[in-house]
Amino acid sequence: MTVHEMIDHHPRAIALDRELLRRCIDDCFDCAATCTSCADADLGEPDVQEMVRCIRLCLDCADLCTAVGKIVTRQTEIDLGVVRAAVEACAAACLACGDECERHAGHHEHCRICAAVCRRCEQSCRDLAATIG
Amino acid sequence: MTVHEMIDHHPRAIALDRELLRRCIDDCFDCAATCTSCADADLGEPDVQEMVRCIRLCLDCADLCTAVGKIVTRQTEIDLGVVRAAVEACAAACLACGDECERHAGHHEHCRICAAVCRRCEQSCRDLAATIG
Amino acid sequence: MTVHEMIDHHPRAIALDRELLRRCIDDCFDCAATCTSCADADLGEPDVQEMVRCIRLCLDCADLCTAVGKIVTRQTEIDLGVVRAAVEACAAACLACGDECERHAGHHEHCRICAAVCRRCEQSCRDLAATIG
Amino acid sequence: MTVHEMIDHHPRAIALDRELLRRCIDDCFDCAATCTSCADADLGEPDVQEMVRCIRLCLDCADLCTAVGKIVTRQTEIDLGVVRAAVEACAAACLACGDECERHAGHHEHCRICAAVCRRCEQSCRDLAATIG
Numbered sequence: 001m002t003v004h005e006m007i008d009h010h011p012r013a014i015a016l017d018r019e020l021l022r023r024c025i026d027d028c029f030d031c032a033a034t035c036t037s038c039a040d041a042d043l044g045e046p047d048v049q050e051m052v053r054c055i056r057l058c059l060d061c062a063d064l065c066t067a068v069g070k071i072v073t074r075q076t077e078i079d080l081g082v083v084r085a086a087v088e089a090c091a092a093a094c095l096a097c098g099d100e101c102e103r104h105a106g107h108h109e110h111c112r113i114c115a116a117v118c119r120r121c122e123q124s125c126r127d128l129a130a131t132i133g
Numbered sequence: 134m135t136v137h138e139m140i141d142h143h144p145r146a147i148a149l150d151r152e153l154l155r156r157c158i159d160d161c162f163d164c165a166a167t168c169t170s171c172a173d174a175d176l177g178e179p180d181v182q183e184m185v186r187c188i189r190l191c192l193d194c195a196d197l198c199t200a201v202g203k204i205v206t207r208q209t210e211i212d213l214g215v216v217r218a219a220v221e222a223c224a225a226a227c228l229a230c231g232d233e234c235e236r237h238a239g240h241h242e243h244c245r246i247c248a249a250v251c252r253r254c255e256q257s258c259r260d261l262a263a264t265i266g
Numbered sequence: 267m268t269v270h271e272m273i274d275h276h277p278r279a280i281a282l283d284r285e286l287l288r289r290c291i292d293d294c295f296d297c298a299a300t301c302t303s304c305a306d307a308d309l310g311e312p313d314v315q316e317m318v319r320c321i322r323l324c325l326d327c328a329d330l331c332t333a334v335g336k337i338v339t340r341q342t343e344i345d346l347g348v349v350r351a352a353v354e355a356c357a358a359a360c361l362a363c364g365d366e367c368e369r370h371a372g373h374h375e376h377c378r379i380c381a382a383v384c385r386r387c388e389q390s391c392r393d394l395a396a397t398i399g
Numbered sequence: 400m401t402v403h404e405m406i407d408h409h410p411r412a413i414a415l416d417r418e419l420l421r422r423c424i425d426d427c428f429d430c431a432a433t434c435t436s437c438a439d440a441d442l443g444e445p446d447v448q449e450m451v452r453c454i455r456l457c458l459d460c461a462d463l464c465t466a467v468g469k470i471v472t473r474q475t476e477i478d479l480g481v482v483r484a485a486v487e488a489c490a491a492a493c494l495a496c497g498d499e500c501e502r503h504a505g506h507h508e509h510c511r512i513c514a515a516v517c518r519r520c521e522q523s524c525r526d527l528a529a530t531i532g
Contacts, residue, residue, distance in 0.1 A: 002429050002516050004489050006436035011473040012443040031400050031426065036469045038403035039325075043318050044475035046364050053210040059305075059325075060215055062203050064479040066465060067200035071193050072434045077186040078441035081195055085225035092218035109408040115403050135383050136295050139303035142375040145310040157301065163268050166295050169336045170272035176451050177278040182481075185442050192438075192458075199332060203302045209310035230308035242275040250268050296501035319476040326470050326481055333466035337459050350457055358484035387442040 001026055003073060016083075017131050021072065024124040028069030028090065031121035035062035035097060038114035045108065053085065054100050054111065061097035064090045065070050072128070084132045087125040094122035134159055136206060143169040143208050149216075150264050154205065157257045161202030161223065167231060168195035178241065179235035187233050187244065194230035197223045198254065205261070206215035217265045227255035267292055269339060275394065276341050282349075283397050287338065290390045297387035301328035301363060304380035307349030311374065320366050320377065327363035330356045331387065340392070350398040360388035388398040402472060409474050415482075416530050420520040423523040427489065430520035434496060437513035444507065447484065448500070453499050453510065460496035462518055463489045464520065483531045486524040493521035510513030 003038055007014065015022065016107035042051035068090040071083060099117030105112035137155055140147065147154065172191035175184035191255030201223040204216060238245035270288055280287065292313035308317035314327065334356040336347060364384030371378035406413065413420065426510030438457035441450035450473055467489040470482060504511035 001432055002512060003432040004435055005512055006440065006509050009512065010436075010443060011509075025432065029428055033400055033402040033428055033468065033472060034405055036472045037409075040322070040473040041405065041409050043321060044409065046410075048315055048318060052314060055211045055309060056207060056306070057212060058213070059419050060207065060212070060219070062469070063200040063203050065217065067196040069432065070196050070461070073435045074189060074193065074439040077189040079190060079193070079432050082190070082226050082229050085222040085419060086193075086197065087400050089218040089222035090462050093215050096215050105219045105471075110405050113401060113404055113408070116420075117434050120203045134299055136303050138379055139300055139307065139376050143303075143307050143310065144312075162295055162299055165292065166267055166269040166335065167306065168341060169339045170269050170276075173340040173342050173455070174272065174276050175278065175455060180278075181448055181451060185447060188442060189439070194315060195336070195369070206299060206302045206388040207306040209306050227314070228366055243272050243277075246268060246271055246275070322440060322473060323478060323481070324477040326473065326478070326485075329466040329469050330485060333462040340442050340459065342454060343455040345459070345495045348456070348492050348495050351469035351488040352459075352463060355484040361483050362478045362481050 001029065001082060007075065012057065012076050014075055014122070015078050015080070016128065020128045020131060022130040024072050024128045027121040028065045028072060031094065031117050032062050032065035032069060034114050034117040035065065037044040037103065038110050041110040051104070054104060056115065057100050061093040061118065064093045080132045084129050087129045089123045091125040091129070094118040094125065098122060134162065144260040145209050147208055148211050148213070149261065153257070153264060157205050157220065157261045160254040160257040161198045161205060164227060164250050165198035167204060167247050168198065168252040171234065171243050171256065174218045176260060179246065184237070187237060190230040190233045190246065194226040199227040213265045214239050217262050220262045224258040224262070227251040227258065231255060253262050267295065272325065273341065278342050280341055281344050281346070282394065286390070286397060290338050290353065290394045291335060293387040293390040294331045294338060297360065297383050298328050298331035298335060299301070300380050300383040301331065304376050307376040307383070320370060323363040323366045324380065326332045327359040327384065330359040346398045350395050353395045357388045357391040357395070360384040360391065364388060406474065411475050414477050414479070415527065419523070419527045419530060422434040422526045423471050424468060424488065426520040426523040427464045427471060429515050430462050431464035431468060432494060433513050433516040436463065436501065437509050440509040450503070454476065456496040456499045457513065457528060460517065463492040471473055473516045476478050479531045490521045490524040490528070493517040493524065497521060
């Protein structure tokens with residue numbers, strides 16, 4: 001994503017580990033898009049009745065990933081307490097959504113892909129949180 | 134907000150305390166709008182250079198309040214762990230933003246108002262979190 | 267909403283009709299919350315299979331109302347061309363969502379309420395657009 | 400982005416040109432992240448007073464790109480009128496933001512990059528709109 005290049009030209013010092021930050025930004029935006037798509041694919045399935053919990057958790061996860069992706073992108077006057085709470089909430093949403101998608105991974109390929117993206121985003125959020133006090 | 138009436142007609146059982154839930158939904162949407170407005174008013178001030186931290190924290194707070202307002206609105210197949218992590222992150226953002234706005238409350242009326250809205254939303258989020266295990 | 271009070275204390279001149287602006291801000295945030303709730307209530311209905319189009323249009327409408335509510339809230343360095351395009355897109359989403367919710371108004375009270383909120387938001391967006399060139 | 404793979408496994412027929420759709424989804428999410436970063440980099444510049452219009456337009460553009468990125472990602476029960484209005488609004492925001500960033504491209508590298516991303520997203524939105532009636 002172009003946002004990496006943006007951060008390389010940021011006028012302020014970057015307070016967080018650059019490699020973990022890049023991964024967290026990428027994974028949050030990727031997970032926001034993927035969960036939006038998984039909720040939509042679930043809605044299009046003949047067994048939508050069985051996918052209700054998956055849809056709900058994908059919507060929650062997409063909402064948090066969108067917000068947290070923007071928060072971790074910002075480097076000016078960063079508040080590490082807010083960043084830590086934000087990535088921890090995002091990790092919790094990714095965990096719940098990843099678990100639910102995994103239950104459907106055998107019969108819905110979009111759930112298998114979405115589960116993997118949620119796992120990766122959860123890990124990136126936890127890794128970034130671990131570097132903050 | 135009309136969303137109260139919506140929840141009164143929701144087909145599923147409401148797992149959370151109704152009064153605390155209503156306040157949390159109201160306060161999250163109100164705080165999202167107010168922080169969006171405060172960041173914008175800060176940008177319009179002659180002393181914008183002094184308001185940079187306030188703008189940044191208002192943007193973070195607006196992003197989290199928007200996401201969390203939607204998450205707490207949803208009642209179908211609720212995951213209480215996700216809700217708790219989400220409202221805790223929102224409370225952290227409201228705390229940081231309320232503290233910063235309070236520093237400017239004497240010279241910017243919009244910051245005084247925004248600080249009060251952040252305090253109220255922080256409390257509503259903490260009250261709802263306290264009812265979840 | 268507290269955002270009215272915020273705009274009364276904004277440091278810059280307000281370029282738009284204040285009464286139409288207030289209504290548009292209120293209605294966008296109210297419609298964002300209501301459509302989020304209606305999509306969620308639809309998901310919780312036994313006839314969810316029949317509600318798929320309603321859920322999809324409620325999600326689109328909530329996304330646009332959230333974005334446009336923030337855009338119309340901002341008064342600093344306003345670009346009227348962006349505002350007009352934004353409220354016109356919001357009106358289009360409200361029209362489609364209101365029409366679909368109306369089809370279910372007889373059997374789902376949340377759809378009846380949501381249709382009315384969409385109609386009102388559509389009108390507020392069109393009224394504001396009409397004042398811009 | 401993983402969302403391409405998701406759309407390849409979507410249960411419903413894809414109503415839009417796949418190549419234009421992919422580009423529009425990619426460019427909306429990329430532009431949302433880049434504009435979020437540009438507003439933040441502007442805030443961190445010593446000449447923030449000169450960047451106020453740029454910050455405001457980047458925030459509007461990020462909000463619309465986020466909403467429209469989600470709308471174009473959804474393929475179930477698509478409403479082409481909503482999609483067209485949404486991508487047209489996004490193109491208008493990208494045009495205004497790209498023009499303003501370009502004015503600062505000579506002295507702020509982040510604005511030069513952001514202008515290019517806005518131009519690309521504007522074009523992708525217009526190309527997709529052109530395929531819809």
